[in-house]
Amino acid sequence: MSQEDSCVQPEQLQPLNIEIPPVAGPSSPKHSPRTTRSKAAFTMAEREIDLSILLKFIKPYNGNRETLNSFLVNCNNAFDMASEAQASILFKYILSQLEGKAEIACSIKEFSSWDQLKEFLKTQFSERKHYSHLLMDLQESKQGSNENCSQYALRVETCLSQLLTEVSLSTTKKMELPGRTAAMNDLAMHHFVMGLHPRISNIVRCRNPKNLNEAVNLAISEERIQQSLYKKAPSNDQKMSNRVSSKSRHNPGSSTSYTPGTSASSGTVCHYCKTPGHSIKDCKKREYNNRQRDPDSKPPFTPFKRINHVEEAPDEETEEEEEEQEEYDYEDTDDDPKNE
Known part of the structure; x- marks a missing residue:
């Protein structure tokens, strides 16, 4: 091929027309039908998830006064986050x-x-006591003599819960609710500490608790410490009985046992009335029965023993008793009507 054939003259060249599609800018976006359908489906799914979450706020309610406030609060929170279309569904639910x-x-x-519906539930199932009555119950709460700190704290917390429920339902201005709630909590902590037993109350006040929960924990721990420190020590009789019982375990052959408060003379038993502590000659029941069988007989003469600093000889005592017995017999013979 020659050089003349390979060269092309400029007059023989023709312009080449190529169409370039315009680039879509931010001012004029173009979405495909597939993208539009996916976004619409995502929006609908998001709305369904929101409704299912709102329904979880609402728990069953059976008319209990203690759970009324929490039920109303949960329902109010659900309605605050719901849209107008979802409000009717929430109400039916x-x-x-x-x-x-x-x-x-x-x-x-x-x-x-x-x-x-909310106003009707408040009227029917709210606390019947007035705010002042609940406050008086809280102020008059004291720990009983046979009541531990846990039981006393439960009574105070129950009274505080009723009081906070009444405050929440009766407060019309929501800005005042945090202040009134904090005041009731401080008041409950103060009356709980003052109502404790004096010894525990002094220690808890010295610790300066910040809230009711901290005061309850301090009181319970201090009560346990005092119970371990101030246990009653065993008495001497209990110590002796424990000692004798331990000896009897080591010597099983011994049949003797010790009973506190008894002496050696308690082994004497009257053969007439079977009462321990005296013999038959000192039995009052025997003397009484003898007098009932023979009313004319006089009780035997029992001379009074003289109280001297020096003990007398036994012979002199017997002689004096015989002389006094003779004088007694002589007086009996003078009074006898047969002799007259």
Whole structure:
């Protein structure tokens, strides 16, 4: 091929037309149908998840006064996060969660909104006592003589729970609720500490607790310490009985046993009345029965023993007793009517 054939003249060249598609800028976005459908499905799924989460806030309620406040708070939180379309679903779901007394009371009325149902539940199942009565119960709480710190703390916490429920339901301005709640907690801690037993109360006050829970823990721990330190020591009789019982275990052949409070003379038993502690000659029952059988007989003469610093000889005592017996017999003969 020659050089002349390979060269092309400029007049013979023609322009080449190539169409380049325009680049989509931020001002004019273009979405494919597949992208639009996926975003719509994601939005619907997100709404369904939100509704399922809101339904978890609402627990069954059976008309119990102690759980009314928590039920109302959970329902209010669910309605605050719900949309207008979800509010009607939540309201119907709340009605389905009522049980027992609450279901019976609400079945005879028709409710159009959550606010109407909430006011009805407050009226029917809130605390019957007034705020001042609950406050008085808290102020008058004292630890009993046979009551430990745990039982006393449970009474105070129950009273505080009722008081906080009444405060929460009766407070119309939400800005005042934190301050009133904190005041009730401080008041409950103060009355709990002052109502403890004096010894435990002084120690807990010296520790300066910050809240009721800390005061309860300090009181319980101090009560356990005092119970371990101030246990009653065993008495002497208990020590002696324990010692004798330990000896009897080492010497099983010995049949003697020790009983506290008895002496050696307690082994004497009267053969007449079978009462231990005296002999038959000192038996009062025998003397009484003898006098009843023979009413004319006089009781035997029992001379009084003289109290001297120097003991007399036994012979002189017997002689004096015989002389006094003779004088007694002589007086009996003078009084006898047969001699007259």
